[in-house]
Amino acid sequence: VMASPHELTFQEFEEAADLLSSNPGASTLSISSPGAAAPSDVKVDLSEDEDDQQESSELLGGEKQTGGFWTFEYYQSFFNVDTMQVLDRIKGSVIPLPGRNFVKHHIRNNPDLYGPFWICVTLVFSVAISGDLYTFLFNMGDPGHHYRPQFNRVSIAAVTVFLYAWLVPLGVWGFLMWRQSVESHISSYTFLETVCVYGYSLFIYIPTSILWTISVYWLEWLLIVIAMVISGSVLVMAFWPAIRDDTKLTAFATMAVIVSLHALLAVGFKLYFFQTPTHTGSSHSGQQTTPAANHTTLTVGKHQ
Template identity: 55%
Template sequence: MATVDDLKFHEFDDAANLLAANPDAVTISIDEPAEKPKTKHGHLQDSGREEDDELLGTDDSDKTELLAGQKKSAPFWTFEYYQTFFDVDTYQVLDRIKGSVFPVPGKNFVRLYIRSNPDLYGPFWICATLVFAIAISGNLSKFFIHLGKPDFHYVPEFRKVSIAATAIYAYAWLVPLALWGFLMWRNSKVVNIVSYSFLEIVCVYGYSLFIYIPTAILWIIPQKALRWVLVVFALCLSGSVLVMTFWPAVRDDNRRIAVATIVTVVLLNALLAVGCLAYFFDAPELDLVMPTTTLPQNVTIRAIKEQ
């Protein structure tokens, strides 16, 4: 019975005879591993896939859990369900703020920053900061305009905080809700329309409002021309984020509907900015003049008769 050593010896003997007969012949040993090219090729494929996942903002572990059905969301009445909406670090928030202030032409804000981990932390605090920035700046603007007038008595208007909060949070939540419903309706009509989740749309609107925070602070300067230049500049940046995000979602729809949708998005954004500027800063203020006391006519006549 032939052993393994005998087989190897016969293989070596046959190879030696073949080389002696044909020096140009090439021999291949059965012991050489043939998996190196495949492993290298597989490594290249994995690296390319990792680069694609990094650009798309996905993660292998999350994808594996989703495919396996192991990643389940908590019920909506639990605290864990809403905790996931605030699971974001400072670097992600700053990166998304930077992306909203410096929009890149041709880049989708949702796919580039939001889709990997949409959050409510950034939009909530951006809206809250904008509310106080507009209310405080509006009061300071009124104070500086009437500074030095002896008949003016400054009284802080705290109602501006509630008015600003109502306007900004209604814009940041109700407009995305209406837009999300509209896109869902059009998605049932047109197959090629890109769909966004409600949370992604809220993120876009929330982060697009960040540019109005420094703008509202600069509105304290009592120069109407400068204020309108600032509001136009902020509108261009905030509106460009919205247009570059939602145009790919409606461009395959009917041309008139697509254009009307984008125009409506831009007009609502402009209405918020111009409305805040006109109400909190450029509203005509009535000078508070101390009323002069006048005696009734009959009292004056009686005093003259007594003299």
């Protein structure tokens, strides 16, 4: 049985018409005749795909805009780290390896204030309490010494540590920005990256201040040298790549100032909070010389 020509032609179904009427922006492809031009008949809607691609590129590129400085989201980005990242950065500040820049290998364009803040707080109490304990242990055998907790040391340590952790990075960052404006080939870090490097470099002074309670003169200064070498190496390896393309005099002078200020902080801790009392030694010497003088007087009396 031969089919009629009417049965062999393509027909439009009502279901397809209903789908197109409910979603007019859907992708459609119509073929009217074999000889028709294909590009003119193809209609594709890519508006939603372009929006998704744009959002993905913003997330990958880190260009997602946050709120203003008066919003909570603005400050939340400064503490966007987890425990493993903080521990990795502390490890990098205690074990600096040659050729490993702390900013590039540990911060990785994600500086934080969480770790530096708690390091500074811990250092304040560690230095103040350890210094008070050092004085108590040194005078423990002296019956004339009355122990009095010196709570003012906490305030002095807090002012010293936080001023150093903010003002010195501010000065270093400002100097690098100025040199970058003078010499275009000089690289620089952001202020938050500079504060982050300085904050983590102070961690080594926490165990060092605890070990300073051991009242051994040569050991105390040996610990200072070790702490200064470790923390100073972190700063040098972090800031030397940013300043090495400058003139030799400027580069070496900048590194010398950074290391000197860091060493001055450690020496200041030792001389103020862990100083050896002098009045105790004089009282002991006075108790030793008085019996000797009385013995001399008695000997002279016998001869007379």
